[in-house]
């Protein structure tokens with residue numbers, strides 16, 4: 001076993017031979033958008049993301065379904081599964097089975113199996129002093145999803161965010177592997193800062209976020225000001241706030257940087273020498289990537305927001 005429960009990462013990793021290690025992960029949740037076909041795509045992109053975050057290639061998947069068949073039209077489930085299937089095809093992943101149960105609340109997700117060279121596993125724990133941090137998708141999907149549930153989000157924003165969440169982290173992962181990268185994770189429920197805290201815990205280093213460089217989805221700030229903040233944001237804040245230093249005079253940054261993401265981007269700690277070429281290659285592929293901060297030597301393991 002290379003990665004297990006002692007040091008949990010984005011996925012578990014088990015060495016089969018000197019050439020091959022197996023990656024396993026599972027993820028499922030309740031709908032984040034109204035359209036079942038798009039929800040299926042988002043759930044699949046989200047489940048695959050942990051394999052990409054480890055620097056691996058997903059190969060096999062199984063569906064996990066909880067469905068209220070007495071209250072809901074079966075056509076909804078068919079559309080969800082079609083969305084999941086199309087996303088798997090795009091990723092070159094084969095669906096080999098699944099399991100469904102009757103439940104009051106609809107849930108969908110997948111277990112995913114992938115492969116990686118045992119010496120090329122990228123964990124969340126390898127960052128080094130001087131590394132630059134690259135984020136590959138803008139943040140704010142939690143706030144936008146709250147606005148969608150409240151029927152407030154504009155159609156333009158709904159379409160943009162839906163596509164963003166359904167976007168695979170595959171290209172970003174493939175490009176990252178061409179460079180000297182020390183650590184990587186994908187941004188999901190703990191928000192930008194929560195996932196950063198996981199990366200620096202136990203390293204004796206700190207992370208500096210240059211808040212002006214962090215891409216935030218247009219409208220997310222405005223909705224946050226209106227109080228459209230998901231409950232998860234406050235849970236994340238309670239858990240990690242003591243380990244954050246807000247130097248920028250903008251309290252709303254905490255709401256944005258603790259916002260739980262659905263199928264968020266990769267957060268990559270790149271060697272400083274490689275970071276700009278990596279960023280350039282990501283942008284060439286149309287990925288909305290930015291260098292958002294750096295890793296510094298410190299006495300306390302904290303995230304500093306400048």
Ligand code: CO
Nearest residue numbers: 010050053186
């Ligand atoms: Co993850």
Ligand code: CO
Nearest residue numbers: 010026027050
């Ligand atoms: Co996960």
Ligand code: CO
Nearest residue numbers: 097098099100
């Ligand atoms: Co079964």
